[in-house]
Amino acid sequence: MNGAVASDDRGLAYGDGLFETLRVSAAGDTPLWPRHRARLLDGAARLGIPVDGAALERCRADALAGDTGAGVLKLTLTRGPGGRGYLPPDDPTPTLFARRGGLPPWTAAQREQGVQLGVCDTPLGLDPLAGCKHLNRLPQVLGRREVAAAGWDEGLMLDEWRRPVEATAMNLFAVFGHTLWTPSLERAGVAGVARAWLLERAAADGWCIDVRMRPLSHLRAADGVFLSNAVVGVLPVRKLAQWVWPVPEPVRRFQRDLDHLFQ
Amino acid sequence: MNGAVASDDRGLAYGDGLFETLRVSAAGDTPLWPRHRARLLDGAARLGIPVDGAALERCRADALAGDTGAGVLKLTLTRGPGGRGYLPPDDPTPTLFARRGGLPPWTAAQREQGVQLGVCDTPLGLDPLAGCKHLNRLPQVLGRREVAAAGWDEGLMLDEWRRPVEATAMNLFAVFGHTLWTPSLERAGVAGVARAWLLERAAADGWCIDVRMRPLSHLRAADGVFLSNAVVGVLPVRKLAQWVWPVPEPVRRFQRDLDHLFQ
Numbered sequence: 432m433n434g435a436v437a438s439d440d441r442g443l444a445y446g447d448g449l450f451e452t453l454r455v456s457a458a459g460d461t462p463l464w465p466r467h468r469a470r471l472l473d474g475a476a477r478l479g480i481p482v483d484g485a486a487l488e489r490c491r492a493d494a495l496a497g498d499t500g501a502g503v504l505k506l507t508l509t510r511g512p513g514g515r516g517y518l519p520p521d522d523p524t525p526t527l528f529a530r531r532g533g534l535p536p537w538t539a540a541q542r543e544q545g546v547q548l549g550v551c552d553t554p555l556g557l558d559p560l561a562g563c564k565h566l567n568r569l570p571q572v573l574g575r576r577e578v579a580a581a582g583w584d585e586g587l588m589l590d591e592w593r594r595p596v597e598a599t600a601m602n603l604f605a606v607f608g609h610t611l612w613t614p615s616l617e618r619a620g621v622a623g624v625a626r627a628w629l630l631e632r633a634a635a636d637g638w639c640i641d642v643r644m645r646p647l648s649h650l651r652a653a654d655g656v657f658l659s660n661a662v663v664g665v666l667p668v669r670k671l672a673q674w675v676w677p678v679p680e681p682v683r684r685f686q687r688d689l690d691h692l693f694q
Numbered sequence: 695m696n697g698a699v700a701s702d703d704r705g706l707a708y709g710d711g712l713f714e715t716l717r718v719s720a721a722g723d724t725p726l727w728p729r730h731r732a733r734l735l736d737g738a739a740r741l742g743i744p745v746d747g748a749a750l751e752r753c754r755a756d757a758l759a760g761d762t763g764a765g766v767l768k769l770t771l772t773r774g775p776g777g778r779g780y781l782p783p784d785d786p787t788p789t790l791f792a793r794r795g796g797l798p799p800w801t802a803a804q805r806e807q808g809v810q811l812g813v814c815d816t817p818l819g820l821d822p823l824a825g826c827k828h829l830n831r832l833p834q835v836l837g838r839r840e841v842a843a844a845g846w847d848e849g850l851m852l853d854e855w856r857r858p859v860e861a862t863a864m865n866l867f868a869v870f871g872h873t874l875w876t877p878s879l880e881r882a883g884v885a886g887v888a889r890a891w892l893l894e895r896a897a898a899d900g901w902c903i904d905v906r907m908r909p910l911s912h913l914r915a916a917d918g919v920f921l922s923n924a925v926v927g928v929l930p931v932r933k934l935a936q937w938v939w940p941v942p943e944p945v946r947r948f949q950r951d952l953d954h955l956f957q
Contacts, residue, residue: 569830
């Protein structure tokens with residue numbers, strides 16, 4: 432499972448592939464798996480990588496068959512080896528593998544009181560595969576280095592018009608009265624499965640959903656700001672530069688709902 | 695040399711690395727090596743990957759020590775395994791390896807009479823690492839698939855304002871009287887070593903050098919259009935949609951100069 436990949440694999444050569452990072456519950460379940468699988472199949476179709484759902488099921492099941500316990504399961508799918516330069520082979524043999532890992536080190540205090548965000552200088556430009564969780568992640572690597580250098584907990588990444596797209600590894604949300612806002616990710620960003628789950632849940636609960644690109648200043652008047660991903664769940668944001676937000680009850684409820692799902 | 699890479703290598707996980715593709719002469723020389731090495735070191739510095747020139751020299755020398763003969767030598771440098779998600783490890787152990795390959799299958803007729811270009815739909819968005827030959831190459835993979843589907847020889851990739859940046863695997867040039875034009879690659883594209891060599895050569899020969907972004911229509915009035923890279927040298931362009939260009943003497947001279955270097 433934690434083996435090696437051929438040095439001419441196109442995942443390594445060009446980032447020609449996709450990945451998914453799943454939260455594994457203490458009981459060994461992966462509750463958001465159907466959404467992860469659907470996103471992976473959709474990305475594979477966009478890239479033209481032939482894979483079927485059964486192969487993904489087997490890969491996940493095999494990886495979970497050994498040691499269980501809460502943690503993270505990462506699936507990687509690439510177009511496999513070969514091709515002539517950038518041109519993929521006509522009949523590729525995709526590479527698919529799983530790796531287990533531990534949960535990210537967010538503390539109870541950070542989850543309770545919220546984290547401090549910064550604004551990364553690294554921009555997120557137009558991505559022809561916006562939404563996909565593909566293997567071209569250098570902007571996120573650069574952004575994450577900025578976060579570490581500045582001592583923030585996470586970093587917002589902006590588009591060329593300085594509109595927030597997402598954090599380096601989490602989607603962005605803000606609450607305004609009965610409206611839940613998140614950037615639209617039409618030009619860049621990863622369409623998170625926790626994001627989709629939260630949007631559906633909120634819509635079903637009667638929230639007004641606002642999915643569009645907004646200037647950074649839009650956040651100033653928010654009642655609460657939070658981040659989400661499928662491993663951490665909901666992480667409230669306490670502070671961004673001079674702006675400070677409380678953690679209002681709706682944000683705590685979203686957090687509890689996802690935590691409950693992950694139990 | 696043609697081995698395997700750990701499945702948690704950051705080159706595979708995020709495209710967190712760089713590559714160089716060198717032309718190897720029949721005598722086993724790599725005439726543009728100092729430029730390749732300089733670009734690789736520059737990219738490594740921008741990414742924060744610790745590597746020294748001596749390690750690159752050894753890797754190249756070892757790869758050329760065995761079978762020689764004309765062909766291609768590809769060097770890949772990644773940040774190596776590890777890290778916590780996108781955050782690189784503090785003290786990375788880079789992965790560096792070489793692979794030999796054959797020359798691309800351009801025919802004598804294509805090199806003599808020129809090739810047919812198309813215009814790819816896949817855009818090249820803002821790249822925070824513009825100029826670097828990094829491992830995030832999904833736009834080029836998508837573009838190259840368009841070229842194959844349409845039956846072109848190569849494809850021009852445009853920015854969001856439909857200005858040509860480069861072809862999928864080659865830089866773009868055009869000749870207008872005594873002026874040699876090439877796109878400026880400030881926001882996207884790979885700063886080719888053959889491109890740099892040609893620009894210096896042309897400037898030394900008294901050409902007026904015009905390095906800036908121009909609309910696609912700028913090409914219409916060109917005396918001649920050509921592509922370059924460090925493996926193929928110069929490839930004249932004969933046709934793009936309804937536009938047809940001859941192969942003027944200056945383009946043949948640039949081609950001969952680079953072919954001479956590669957002998």
